[in-house]
Amino acid sequence: MSLLSFTDVNIWYNRRGEQPSQAVAGVSLAVEPGELVTIVGESGSGKSTLIRSAIGLLPGNSRISGEIRLAGAGVAGWSHNRFARYRGTYVGFIPQDPGVSLNPVKPIGRQIEDALRTRLRRRRLLPFGNGAHTQRIRSEAFRFLELAGLPAPEAIYSKYPHELSGGMKQRVLIAIALSGEPKLLIADEPTSALDVTVQKQILDHLDLLREELGIGILLVTHDLGVALDRADRIVVMRDGSVVEEGTGGEILHGARDGYTRRLLDAAPGLHTGRLTPRPIGLGSAKLTRADGHERSTAEYAIEVTNVSKTFTTRRGGVVHSVKAADEVSFKVKSGTTHALVGESGAGKSTIARIVAGLRAADSGEVRLLGQAGRWSRKRLSRSLQFVYQNPYSSLDPRFSVADLVTEPIRVHRKDIGRRDRHEIALELLDGVRLPRRYARRKAGELSGGQAQRVAIARALSLNPEIVILDEAVSALDVSVQAEILQLLADLQAAYSLTYLFITHDLGVVKLFADTVSVLRAGSVVESADTASVLGNPQQEYTKLLIDSVPGSHLTA
Incomplete structure (x- = not known):
């Protein structure tokens, strides 16, 4: 059974006084246990809209048709509370910008503890009330910080987000996503703003978690070079539709769609030469x-x-x-x-x-x-x-x-x-x-x-x-x-x-x-x-x- 599947999914946004605008058109794809699938495309291609539809994070003016299934269960018509029970426990979500996603006035340890308490209570493994199982929660938070690849979690625990580097903050988001022990991770451009060395470390660590824990990963990126390096399957989206799908080798050596070939041409790591200047063609001085x-x-x-x-x-x-x-x-x-x-x-x-x-x-x-x-x-x-x-x-x-x-x-x-x-x-x-x-x-x-x-x-x-x-x-x-x-x-x-x-x-x-x-x-x-x-x-x-x-x- 697929961890997540989309079948002929269409998504529209309704805006007052305007015709509904379609952000996703007829998309079908699935993520299997232990598989890393990447969705590649430029801004506005519908990548983030698609993945957010699977976890109930679309705005209220959205409308969905088609079938979306988590763990075999159709999510159509789910309430916010039902989605909340799945988020964190069955599916972990890693957003793009840790500077926005982390609370600037809470220490890192508190933020992971809060996520752990919420998810343990949903599973009825933690009683309500202040101070309940405090030591257990803290030791679990340390474990997930280590699992996310953060050294010396005791030192990081009391720090605030502004005291950490971009790569360390992104690892904190990974720790929070892992704290519910999900079977599926959805990562929305998790490394796009990071140094290439930190990006490699984060992606290496996601690969390691996939191998050790058997989780499936759906990775959204605009960089086809990242997808070619990492993915079992690559799904290329443009203007809300899937224009090409295949393995890294199939995309690299046999891309049929012109848009996919342009993304390949644009990836810096796939180039061997230098840019050649072209005439500007100004008519005056x-x-x-x-x-x-x-x-x-x-x-x-x-x-x-x-x-x-x-x-x-x-x-x-x-x-x-x-x-x-x-x-x-x-x-x-x-x-x-x-x-x-x-x-x-x-x-x-x-x-x-x-x-x-x-x-x-x-x-x-x-x-x-x-x-x-x-x-x-x-x-x-x-x-x-x-x-x-x-x-x-x-x-x-x-x-x-x-x-x-x-x-x-x-x-x-x-x-x-x-x-x-x-x-x-x-x-x-x-x-x-x-x-x-x-x-x-x-x-x-x-x-x-x-x-x-x-x-x-x-x-x-x-x-x-x-x-x-x-x-x-x-x-x-x-x-x-x-x-x-x-x-x-x-x-x-x-x-x-x-x-x-x-x-x-x-x-x-x-x-x-x-x-x-x-x-x-x-x-x-x-x-x-x-x-x-x-x-x-x-x-x-x-x-x-x-x-x-x-x-x-x-x-x-």
Whole structure:
């Protein structure tokens, strides 16, 4: 008997004053004991809607037809309370974002204890009342923390979520999901925001649990490289429908659907070459009107020499010091891309902020465009711009896209009027391949990829020579990520841009960067041209990062 099955499932959302919109259309699939099935597709393909329908987590305006069965029982018409009895005990759910799913004001131990008490009471194995079986609950919580792969659970027990890394918080969610000893785990993008090394550790651990406990796993992801690495069966969804299904080998070597082939092309770990720039095709040169300065002729756009930075915090009267950068040095030739690669905490973003003048170094020197010394904010803004990981955090939701794109011009170029700024905004939208009709929209009306294009257009509005990209593609679907990387390559060729590219993913570096520095705990462990580092890594840490790229072994 299947742990979970969908048969010809259709799901609609009803919105007042509108026709019902169909999110899932005629989907059939099943998960067997001990099997790992992945559902792959871009945002909006219906993946999350489908899996949430099986555990009663859809909103009240949804409508379902077809058959969904858990443990052989049809769930149609189930009440919230009946679903609640199955969630946690028969099926464990691992959501995508632990920062949202964990209570920020409760210690980790309390949160696991609460989940254990709820599920034991549902099974009538725990009496009601304060203090009942406290020691038993605590020892069980320790066991599930260990089962989720967390070392020293006693130390983690009293910590709060903000004191843990992203990978540790995700393991806490796994511990909570396992605490009901389910037969099925449903994981909704559980590793998409994690470093590739932490992602590999989490997925390795899920594989281990499947082997040891015999549980079935339904894994939702947008990364076909992850699916090819892990799945017994892969189900590809697009626009609510299944377009292809098969084993990893069948999908990799015999994909029939064009959409599946595009996902394969977009997976960084499956590529062996570099991106080739394409012509932008702009019809005018109004960007030079917002320039206002001569472009540099320096051989190196960025030179970082022996830069160090230590952060100190005081807790409970004790001073703690963390060295975020330790004698870091590298050079970036003008018009090229240099990547800073490493796990969270390696010091990548600290170095980027020091280069951008947003943070002062304790020692060392940074030269930009051949010049050392402290640059004025106005001069620095015209020469260097920043693009962040989350575009929504840097785009004011009150402004139109046209005003967002040209705000730097309004601040720094008082000689350019509103009408000319609007024309520049339209040209910039052309440059980032976003239709001009988007000029009137607000940031909240854009998809993640569209918002990142607006952030890039905004960064280009002062015609800078250097752009720092801080994890600028890591939160995007792989297909959207591929589009943005190609766009950045095209813009670099068109405007002779120099990129400092911050990432944790060497698969992306292989596609995009000319040179790379690998950082670990604030120090550069390896630095050279990308082909040398990836083709002949000298350090074990670099080899670990390369091995962690999803799908990389399939092209070796």
